[in-house]
Amino acid sequence: SGAVPFYGAHQAGIVTPAQDRLHFVAFDVITKDRDRLVTMLQDWTAAAARMTAGQDAGAIGAVNGIPEAPPDDTGEALDLPPAGLTLTIGFGPTLFRDATGADRFGIAAKRPAALVDLPKFPADALQPAISGGDLCVQACANDPQVAVHAIRNLARIGMGVVSVRWSQLGFGRTSSTSRDQVTPRNLFGFKDGTANLKAEDTALLDEHLWVAKGDGPSWMDGGSYLVTRKIRMTIETWDRTSLAEQEEIVGRAKGSGAPLGHQNEFDELDFTVKGPTGEPAIADVAHVKLAHHSRNGGARLLRRGYNFVDGSDGLGRLNAGLFFISFQRDAHKQFVPIQLQLARHDVLNEYIRHVGSALFACPPGVPDAGDYWGRGLF
Numbered sequence: 001s002g003a004v005p006f007y008g009a010h011q012a013g014i015v016t017p018a019q020d021r022l023h024f025v026a027f028d029v030i031t032k033d034r035d036r037l038v039t040m041l042q043d044w045t046a047a048a049a050r051m052t053a054g055q056d057a058g059a060i061g062a063v064n065g066i067p068e069a070p071p072d073d074t075g076e077a078l079d080l081p082p083a084g085l086t087l088t089i090g091f092g093p094t095l096f097r098d099a100t101g102a103d104r105f106g107i108a109a110k111r112p113a114a115l116v117d118l119p120k121f122p123a124d125a126l127q128p129a130i131s132g133g134d135l136c137v138q139a140c141a142n143d144p145q146v147a148v149h150a151i152r153n154l155a156r157i158g159m160g161v162v163s164v165r166w167s168q169l170g171f172g173r174t175s176s177t178s179r180d181q182v183t184p185r186n187l188f189g190f191k192d193g194t195a196n197l198k199a200e201d202t203a204l205l206d207e208h209l210w211v212a213k214g215d216g217p218s219w220m221d222g223g224s225y226l227v228t229r230k231i232r233m234t235i236e237t238w239d240r241t242s243l244a245e246q247e248e249i250v251g252r253a254k255g256s257g258a259p260l261g262h263q264n265e266f267d268e269l270d271f272t273v274k275g276p277t278g279e280p281a282i283a284d285v286a287h288v289k290l291a292h293h294s295r296n297g298g299a300r301l302l303r304r305g306y307n308f309v310d311g312s313d314g315l316g317r318l319n320a321g322l323f324f325i326s327f328q329r330d331a332h333k334q335f336v337p338i339q340l341q342l343a344r345h346d347v348l349n350e351y352i353r354h355v356g357s358a359l360f361a362c363p364p365g366v367p368d369a370g371d372y373w374g375r376g377l378f
């Protein structure tokens with residue numbers, strides 16, 4: 001499959017129609033040398049432009065260099081097409097001030113007010129080892145080997161400057177970000193991504209997705225904030241729940257994806273529609289009602305998550321779930337109120353557990369080869 005343009009006003013991998021596969025990585029910066037960090041970001045940008053075009057990470061390539069030197073590409077994507085690869089970078093709060101409060105790179109004054117840690121939510125069971133990070137790169141592609149190759153080569157280029165803090169593979173998209181896409185399903189078997197912000201909703205994207213001039217420091221204008229939540233799903237318990245109860249918890253029909261009491265998947269939610277017993281067809285505690293913008297001060301998200309199964313848990317269960325990703329103009333005004341509402345009232349909580357969390361500021365796109373990821377910061 002084809003190449004997604006790397007250069008542009010916004011980073012690719014946000015409104016790009018969600019690809020099938022994910023490899024997401026969070027890095028810790030392990031040097032205090034600002035120049036080395038900047039050089040790495042320049043090298044990363046050049047490699048990202050090449051790899052998203054289906055080329056080797058380095059200009060010489062996997063097999064054309066001198067035999068005495070390690071190749072500047074690891075080789076496992078030779079012969080593979082670009083596969084719709086996108087690479088999206090984000091900067092975490094700890095890049096600006098680390099855990100000790102130190103401003104390692106002289107950029108603390110440029111930290112946006114919106115880039116402060118998410119609050120603790122009720123029932124959070126977050127593991128620090130799979131949360132946070134100074135930098136992140138989201139690699140999405142329609143071939144898992146292409147996504148993994150890209151992350152691996154960025155980690156290789158960053159050796160001595162960054163180390164991998166955590167990473168996550170996603171094997172299937174759980175979202176549509178374009179009206180041309182069929183809605184996929186999550187591991188609870190429900191269509192996921194129906195009522196999502198989509199690439200075609202340009203006015204809504206300006207309102208809810210892209211950071212606008214005046215929101216904060218200008219280096220983020222045209223960027224977006226990225227939230228990840230690794231959500232473990234106890235699918236064994238869910239699988240013993242009746243179909244009717246599953247549909248009531250979500251608020252949509254499992255087969256068609258239509259809101260309960262409605263006809264079609266894309267019908268607008270109408271919470272006044274009554275069910276057969278005279279009660280509202282969509283319960284007050286249904287996930288789609290709790291998460292709806294009318295219940296959250298108008299807040300909307302662009303969801304772009306992936307299903308994962310990380311083997312089994314040693315207790316006879318699959319270690320499965322949803323690697324939730326959302327992009328928004330300000331996570332504290334959008335993700336936070338929605339997640340607070342869900343954490344307090346969602347019946348889905350009996351079947352899920354949030355185990356990882358991170359927030360990153362994704363700068364605007366790189367306009368051309370003369371520019372690099374994060375230039376506005378340094």
Ligand code: HEM
Binds near residue numbers: 196287288301
């Ligand atoms: C909608 C599943 C976690 C926010 C939906 C839908 C499903 C679903 C099946 C209906 C289809 C759709 O409109 O996309 C899940 C599952 C979760 C999860 C299984 C956890 C494992 C979250 C979280 C958030 C969230 C953590 C944000 C804090 C939303 C929003 C909608 C939605 C905003 C659209 C509501 C509307 O306007 O109709 N989710 N979700 N979800 N979800 Fe989730």
